[in-house]
Amino acid sequence: MSDAPTGIKRWLFTTNHKDIGSMYLWFSFIMLFVGGAMAMVIRAELFEPGMQVVNPNFFNMMTTLHGLIMVFGAIMPAMVGFANWQVPLMIGAPDMALPRMNNWSFWILPFAATMLVAPMFMGGDFMAGQGPAFGWTFYEPLSGQYDKLAFFIFAVHLLGFSSIMGSINIIATILNMRAPGMTLMKMPLFVWTWLITAFLLIAVMPVLAGAVTMMLTDKYFGTSFFDAAGGGDPVLFQHVFWFFGHPEVYIMILPAFGIVSQIIPTFARKPLFGYASMVYATAAIAFLSFIVWAHHMFTVGMPAAGELYFMYATVMIAVPTAVKVFNWTATMWKGSMTFETPMLWAIAFVFMFTIGGFTGLMLGVAPVDFQYHDTYFVVAHFHYVLVTGALYAIIAGVYYWLPKWTGNMYDEKLGKLHFWISTISVNVLFFPQHFLGLAGMPRRIPDYALQFAEFNKMSSYGAFVFGASQLLFLYIIIKCIKGGEKATDQVWEDAKGLEWEVPSPAPYHTFATPPEVK
Amino acid sequence: MSASHITKKLAVLLGLFSVPGIALADYALNMTQGITAISQDIYDLHQLVMWICTIAGILVFSVMIYSLINHRKSKGAVAAQFHESATVEVIWTVIPLIVLVAIAIPATTTLLEIEDSSKSDVTIQVTGWQWKWQYEYRDVEGLSFFSNLAKDSNEARQLGADPSLLTKANEYLLDVDEPIVVPVNKKVRLLLTSNDVLHAWWVPALAVKRDTIPGYINESHFTATKTGTYRGQCAELCGKDHGFMPIVVKVVEQGEYDAWIKSKTAAIAAAAGDSNKTFTQAELMKRGEEVYKASCAACHGAEGQGGGPFPPLKGSPVATTGTVEEHLKVIIAGKGIMPPFGPQLNDADVAAVTTFERNAWGNGTGDTVQPAAAKAAR
Numbered sequence: 001m002s003d004a005p006t007g008i009k010r011w012l013f014t015t016n017h018k019d020i021g022s023m024y025l026w027f028s029f030i031m032l033f034v035g036g037a038m039a040m041v042i043r044a045e046l047f048e049p050g051m052q053v054v055n056p057n058f059f060n061m062m063t064t065l066h067g068l069i070m071v072f073g074a075i076m077p078a079m080v081g082f083a084n085w086q087v088p089l090m091i092g093a094p095d096m097a098l099p100r101m102n103n104w105s106f107w108i109l110p111f112a113a114t115m116l117v118a119p120m121f122m123g124g125d126f127m128a129g130q131g132p133a134f135g136w137t138f139y140e141p142l143s144g145q146y147d148k149l150a151f152f153i154f155a156v157h158l159l160g161f162s163s164i165m166g167s168i169n170i171i172a173t174i175l176n177m178r179a180p181g182m183t184l185m186k187m188p189l190f191v192w193t194w195l196i197t198a199f200l201l202i203a204v205m206p207v208l209a210g211a212v213t214m215m216l217t218d219k220y221f222g223t224s225f226f227d228a229a230g231g232g233d234p235v236l237f238q239h240v241f242w243f244f245g246h247p248e249v250y251i252m253i254l255p256a257f258g259i260v261s262q263i264i265p266t267f268a269r270k271p272l273f274g275y276a277s278m279v280y281a282t283a284a285i286a287f288l289s290f291i292v293w294a295h296h297m298f299t300v301g302m303p304a305a306g307e308l309y310f311m312y313a314t315v316m317i318a319v320p321t322a323v324k325v326f327n328w329t330a331t332m333w334k335g336s337m338t339f340e341t342p343m344l345w346a347i348a349f350v351f352m353f354t355i356g357g358f359t360g361l362m363l364g365v366a367p368v369d370f371q372y373h374d375t376y377f378v379v380a381h382f383h384y385v386l387v388t389g390a391l392y393a394i395i396a397g398v399y400y401w402l403p404k405w406t407g408n409m410y411d412e413k414l415g416k417l418h419f420w421i422s423t424i425s426v427n428v429l430f431f432p433q434h435f436l437g438l439a440g441m442p443r444r445i446p447d448y449a450l451q452f453a454e455f456n457k458m459s460s461y462g463a464f465v466f467g468a469s470q471l472l473f474l475y476i477i478i479k480c481i482k483g484g485e486k487a488t489d490q491v492w493e494d495a496k497g498l499e500w501e502v503p504s505p506a507p508y509h510t511f512a513t514p515p516e517v518k
Numbered sequence: 519m520s521a522s523h524i525t526k527k528l529a530v531l532l533g534l535f536s537v538p539g540i541a542l543a544d545y546a547l548n549m550t551q552g553i554t555a556i557s558q559d560i561y562d563l564h565q566l567v568m569w570i571c572t573i574a575g576i577l578v579f580s581v582m583i584y585s586l587i588n589h590r591k592s593k594g595a596v597a598a599q600f601h602e603s604a605t606v607e608v609i610w611t612v613i614p615l616i617v618l619v620a621i622a623i624p625a626t627t628t629l630l631e632i633e634d635s636s637k638s639d640v641t642i643q644v645t646g647w648q649w650k651w652q653y654e655y656r657d658v659e660g661l662s663f664f665s666n667l668a669k670d671s672n673e674a675r676q677l678g679a680d681p682s683l684l685t686k687a688n689e690y691l692l693d694v695d696e697p698i699v700v701p702v703n704k705k706v707r708l709l710l711t712s713n714d715v716l717h718a719w720w721v722p723a724l725a726v727k728r729d730t731i732p733g734y735i736n737e738s739h740f741t742a743t744k745t746g747t748y749r750g751q752c753a754e755l756c757g758k759d760h761g762f763m764p765i766v767v768k769v770v771e772q773g774e775y776d777a778w779i780k781s782k783t784a785a786i787a788a789a790a791g792d793s794n795k796t797f798t799q800a801e802l803m804k805r806g807e808e809v810y811k812a813s814c815a816a817c818h819g820a821e822g823q824g825g826g827p828f829p830p831l832k833g834s835p836v837a838t839t840g841t842v843e844e845h846l847k848v849i850i851a852g853k854g855i856m857p858p859f860g861p862q863l864n865d866a867d868v869a870a871v872t873t874f875e876r877n878a879w880g881n882g883t884g885d886t887v888q889p890a891a892a893k894a895a896r
Binding site: 049050051052054055056057060124125128129130133134135139141142145146147227228229233234235268269270271272273274275276277299300301303304307308311312315316318319322323325326329330331332333334335336337338339347350351354355358359361362365366367368370371373374375435438439440442444445446447448449450451452453454455 | 545546547548549550559560563564567568571574575578579581582585586589590591592595596597598599600601602606607610611614615618621622625626628629630632633674675676677678679681683684685689690691692710714715716718720722725726727728729731732733734736737750751752753754755756757758759760761762825826827855
């Protein structure tokens with residue numbers, strides 16, 4: 001491609017799925033450090049009782065932006081990055097179906113992220129906390145009190161545009177561009193999970209857009225959707241938000257299931273157990289995700305019948321989720337396992353995601369949720385599913401496919417070191433939070449009563465080590481890009497699938513002629 | 519920010535700086551059993567689900583660990599090639615379903631008990647405010663008061679406060695100036711609402727957690743079976759001082775409850791009597807400073823310097839060049855995100871804090887505002 005632009009123009013104008021995938025992944029990595037730095041501020045303030053580091057409003061701003069940045073900036077774009085790189089390679093397509101839209105959906109993101117954090121630096125005293133400080137769930141009427149709300153709303157709109165366009169692209173690619181012979185039920189599981197995720201995104205991002213638009217008109221144009229004084233209802237906001245928000249958590253975890261379902265068979269040297277039931281379980285989880293939203297709101301004062309319904313529907317999710325865990329276990333059973341870095345992260349995912357799944361079941365039992373709700377027990381739960389779940393799968397996937405992307409093997413010793421430091425520290429970080437929540441510590445508080453001191457300190461130590469160990473990850477990736485042992489085409493001894501049939505590194509253009517799948 | 523302040527922050531970050539004297543043994547690992555029949559039911563249900571999860575976890579993890587140890591290539595394991603089994607898959611879909619039904623049955627019973635607020639003996643209306651609670655006893659004429667974070671906790675929780683204040687404070691962050699008092703073994707119905715944003719009234723020992731929603735009234739109830747003092751906190755993010763609006767419930771014998779009602783009602787009536795008095799400027803300044811610290815400093819700053827969206831009062835037009843009437847109106851009726859303080863403060867308090875704000879921090883208007891003026895401004 002001698003006429004292809006080089007330098008900055010290559011990245012600004014690229015329509016290549018590999019370039020765009022790399023940009024998504026780097027963007028997500030930067031956001032991981034930005035959101036991570038905010039988590040460090042949170043854990044520094046909670047290190048000991050008393051206020052030492054920031055004022056309460058700044059603290060609330062940190063928890064808010066940490067959540068928003070990790071969800072919308074780190075986890076989701078990382079998954080889209082994987083989709084960009086891997087979906088065409090795995091289905092034998094030359095590129096994404098809509099390459100120009102692909103470029104646009106990426107380039108919206110940096111602007112959206114800027115708009116989200118920019119208010120932090122606007123006007124007055126930085127340490128007073130000028131950014132959004134109403135929690136990542138931005139419940140009304142608290143969010144309506146924020147004086148720079150429009151920035152937040154437009155940032156969410158932009159993120160929504162990006163996600164919807166990305167999803168349309170992924171669906172169009174998967175449904176139209178599979179290599180001859182690749183029927184739907186022959187697709188790698190990662191492709192399946194993303195297909196289902198993309199439908200979830202298209203269904204719920206407009207709902208989120210509706211919620212923030214109602215906020216916008218309430219704040220600036222005199223409507224009263226969420227204001228009881230004008231005939232509205234603050235609880236309506238929560239229903240609309242969680243109708244988006246619950247599928248959203250599956251949007252973050254389903255592609256993670258897909259990644260892990262690719263990795264475990266490779267290193268167990270054994271086909272994935274129950275491929276068809278994995279596909280059906282993913283679809284079942286996606287369907288259930290639409291009808292359980294109010295389990296996030298058991299304490300708002302719903303009628304008992306509503307609470308019963310949402311409790312029953314919610315605990316049902318345990319069934320397809322358990323099926324998945326059993327299938328991964330059965331895949332390892334009587335395999336011939338080796339424990340390269342990606343496999344370590346994937347196994348840790350199965351263990352710790354399961355812990356997060358158990359606490360999820362506990363939270364779904366409505367009467368007990370009255371005690372768990374809005375405590376550190378919830379914080380522990382969703383960090384087990386999102387950090388040791390989604391993020392662990394992302395890291396596993398990076399190690400797994402990095403040799404294919406760069407043509408070089410990463411440093412295996414450092415990769416394992418990264419794994420062990422992270423896995424020990426992440427449990428020191430999040431496991432004690434279960435105890436804090438059960439003992440009665442509410443979430444989103446900048447300071448706490450003295451009986452919560454020990455576990456908070458322990459949690460903070462875990463956080464500092466876990467945070468620092470991700471710098472090692474950055475180093476390992478850069479080292480791998482710069483050089484290292486050359487990777488073979490197949491990279492892993494028993495790796496199966498189309499992506500392992502192209503050279504390493506994958507050339508700029510692959511599958512110009514579609515491969516034949518038998 | 520001074521250099522020493524930065525050093526201190528760095529020291530905190532590095533974990534070198536330790537709050538002295540905090541040796542704490544009373545941490546808990548598990549949920550409280552509480553002091554109501556429902557809190558006990560919830561605890562039992564929690565134990566049931568937790569043990570089911572623990573056993574399921576042990577089973578699944580044991581299989582995985584066995585496999586990780588034995589089915590590894592370095593031990594010469596050769597991979598089997600099976601990849602499905604309809605029987606096994608049906609079994610492990612059905613077993614979780616049965617377990618879920620076993621959980622759902624007791625959960626349903628408990629939930630229906632929680633939602634039954636009928637046949638109550640005492641009714642208390644709980645109103646959430648940024649950032650305090652208001653309690654109104656619906657069965658007692660004139661018994662309504664606000665409950666703020668206790669003064670010692672409030673001083674200790676300021677950014678950069680002397681760390682020794684933490685241990686000196688009584689029940690740091692879990693103590694209030696005015697607790698609510700309820701009789702033992704009586705069904706207390708709560709009517710919960712809010713004045714501004716969402717809050718949630720939560721006392722773990724009573725197993726009550728219910729959101730307070732502006733414009734709507736939620737219901738909940740508890741029947742405490744043991745006397746004592748029980749503490750809780752706001753559980754729904756409600757802005758800056760969400761972490762600083764605790765709840766204290768005193769459960770007492772009926773006789774003690776009746777006596778408290780009497781003395782509390784009399785005290786409220788006496789305080790209202792101050793409306794007709796005239797004070798000297800010095801008296802008003804002293805009283806005003808106390809009111810300012812308790813009700814205003816959280817947003818407008820200890821030195822009237824403001825912060826974030828909250829405007830400074832030092833040199834502010836309202837507190838200097840503006841009229842006393844305007845100033846009183848803002849305090850009584852609120853403005854923008856500032857809540858109305860009329861319902862929270864009596865005339866003497868409003869007059870005192872207005873006097874204080876017009877003279878403190880070099881505002882120096884020399885004005886003296888009497889309770890009569892506050893009364894007139896309402």
